[in-house]
Amino acid sequence: MNPRFGLGLLTGLVMLGLSIPAHAVELLGAGATFPYPFYAKINDVYAKKSGTKINYQSIGSGGGIQQLKNQTVDFGASDAFLNAEEVQSMPGKVAHIPTCLGAVAITFNLPGVAHLNLTDEVIAQIFLGEIKMWNDAKITKINPGVLIVPLPISTVHRSDGSGTSAIFTSYLAHRNNSWKTKVGAGKSVNWPNGIGGKGNAGVAGLVKQVPGSIGYVEQLYAKQNKMAVAAIRNDKGTYVLPSEESVSQAAGSITIPGDTCVAIVDTKVTVGYPISSFTWLLVYKDLKLTPEKAKALKAYLTWVIHDGQAYAEDLGYSTLPKLAVKKAEGIINGLTLNGKKF
């Protein structure tokens, strides 16, 4: 080895060693890809502020749940709350901490049409393949004055398992019985027709390219790429476009259960957008960590639901409504360490 290179390497290693404070706690998390830009930002801010380094791997909700189950991470993250089977398979009780809200936008490609109104029933029938043409009476009736060309409808869905699909399908399953019995809700479902694209980019690319197509993407993605987005009718009968504001409004109007595990599929306010969901961090209710780590985790979670919220809207996510923050606070304070309060 070249002696100068060796010396350089040695200096580098020493400097690397010195740059890590001796007592810094590092928390390890893994899961959902959808809120990753938000987590990356707040984790960076939090590390600078508190000295606690958060190592978050966006490997997908499924992987996050799996790693939490195997106790190889300190916290998991998921876009869909654990279902009964997943709860059963966990070695301990799992707490869901909501961190922000993400909405699903319905995007379309109709030559000459920039604004489109849709209802839950029409969306379900389109994705079930029951409405086949864009000039179907059910569509033209809710879009008075819009000239819709007689084009066949091609539906586009996510081919990869995703939280976005889970939010979209649980909206349809809640609102439409036929969808519930024929398809159901989940991250991957048995789509009755249409084509699949990988990731938001895949769906967006197909919708942009295929005339007469309709698909769904994260609201953030639709906004950044200036895609044509449909207004959806809510329970108050108004057609609402997705935005950080309309999503937060909708989430603030619903009854949030104690464990915060709820899909936001309807709204009691006029300006609320009806297709969205919380995204959660998952931790064991009874932590099996060192006292140091447990304290750091608790402090981190508390920071995320309060100060961390300030970074959500800039990145296109909607902030937690007050009621959700309060519920989350209760959950965080109820965490125990090896069966004891800490």
Added chain:
Amino acid sequence: MQPRKRQTIGEWIFKASLVLSGGLIVAVLGLMCLTLLTHAWPSIVALKWKFVTTNTWDPITSTFGAEAFVIGTLLTSLLALFISLPFSLSVSIFLGEYAQRGILSEVFKAMINMLAGIPSVIYGFWGLFVLVPWIRTFQIWVGIPPFGIGIFTAALILALMIIPYAAAIGRDVIAMVPNELKEGAYSLGATRMEVLLTIVLPTARSGLFAGTLLSFGRAIGETMAVTMVIGNSNLLPTSIFAPGNTMASVIANEFSEATNAIHVSSLIELALYLFVITAIINIIGKWIIQRTEVSHG
């Protein structure tokens, strides 16, 4: 005496480390197969033959029938093989017989090697941005749903991707045809084309077949590029322009978010079949090539 003894020890250590690293690779292969088998076992036991004879793939009700994926895989790979065959054969003949040396031949070889080295995601992008709009124009012109993506598009991309493999092996086996045979034919007054058709191709036949088989093996396992252009529909394809799905792309799509145990196991069962099929194709291909080499050697 001393230096000599040290040398033998060094020699022994060197040999042992070679055997060890080689053995490690073989062990990894065996263990990989074993891992696939153990993880696929729950789904093999639960679903039995229904796994390949039914075509409902519904993670919500835990119904897993992979028929549509098996058919999609075979359809795209076979179609790709037929499309690529005239091109790979032409390249093999040109490089193995007409331009064995010289600048043109070197340039050609370099280009083909480069084609083989392009990452598959780039093929996928190219397919999505260039090939798909062409196919869509054609579909609008013919009057079928203008998806642009589908089985046929995936087969075209695959064909392009496997040409270098078939061509490289084809070139070698054609160049390996003994000169005495060709000279004999020339001395009897045969033209170049006659020599090619009656001497070279029949002699190289089994090697060409093996090259094709190996490229077929590659087409079956190709994932990224196919996922991007095939349309990822879990229904049985109704025509070659219809969207479809392959075993490899289903695994790539669903594995990271699959949480249900039987869903994960079913995806691993698909991987097991892919592993076994490609292994068999590779073994047969290699065996045929080896036999050809021995008979000429």
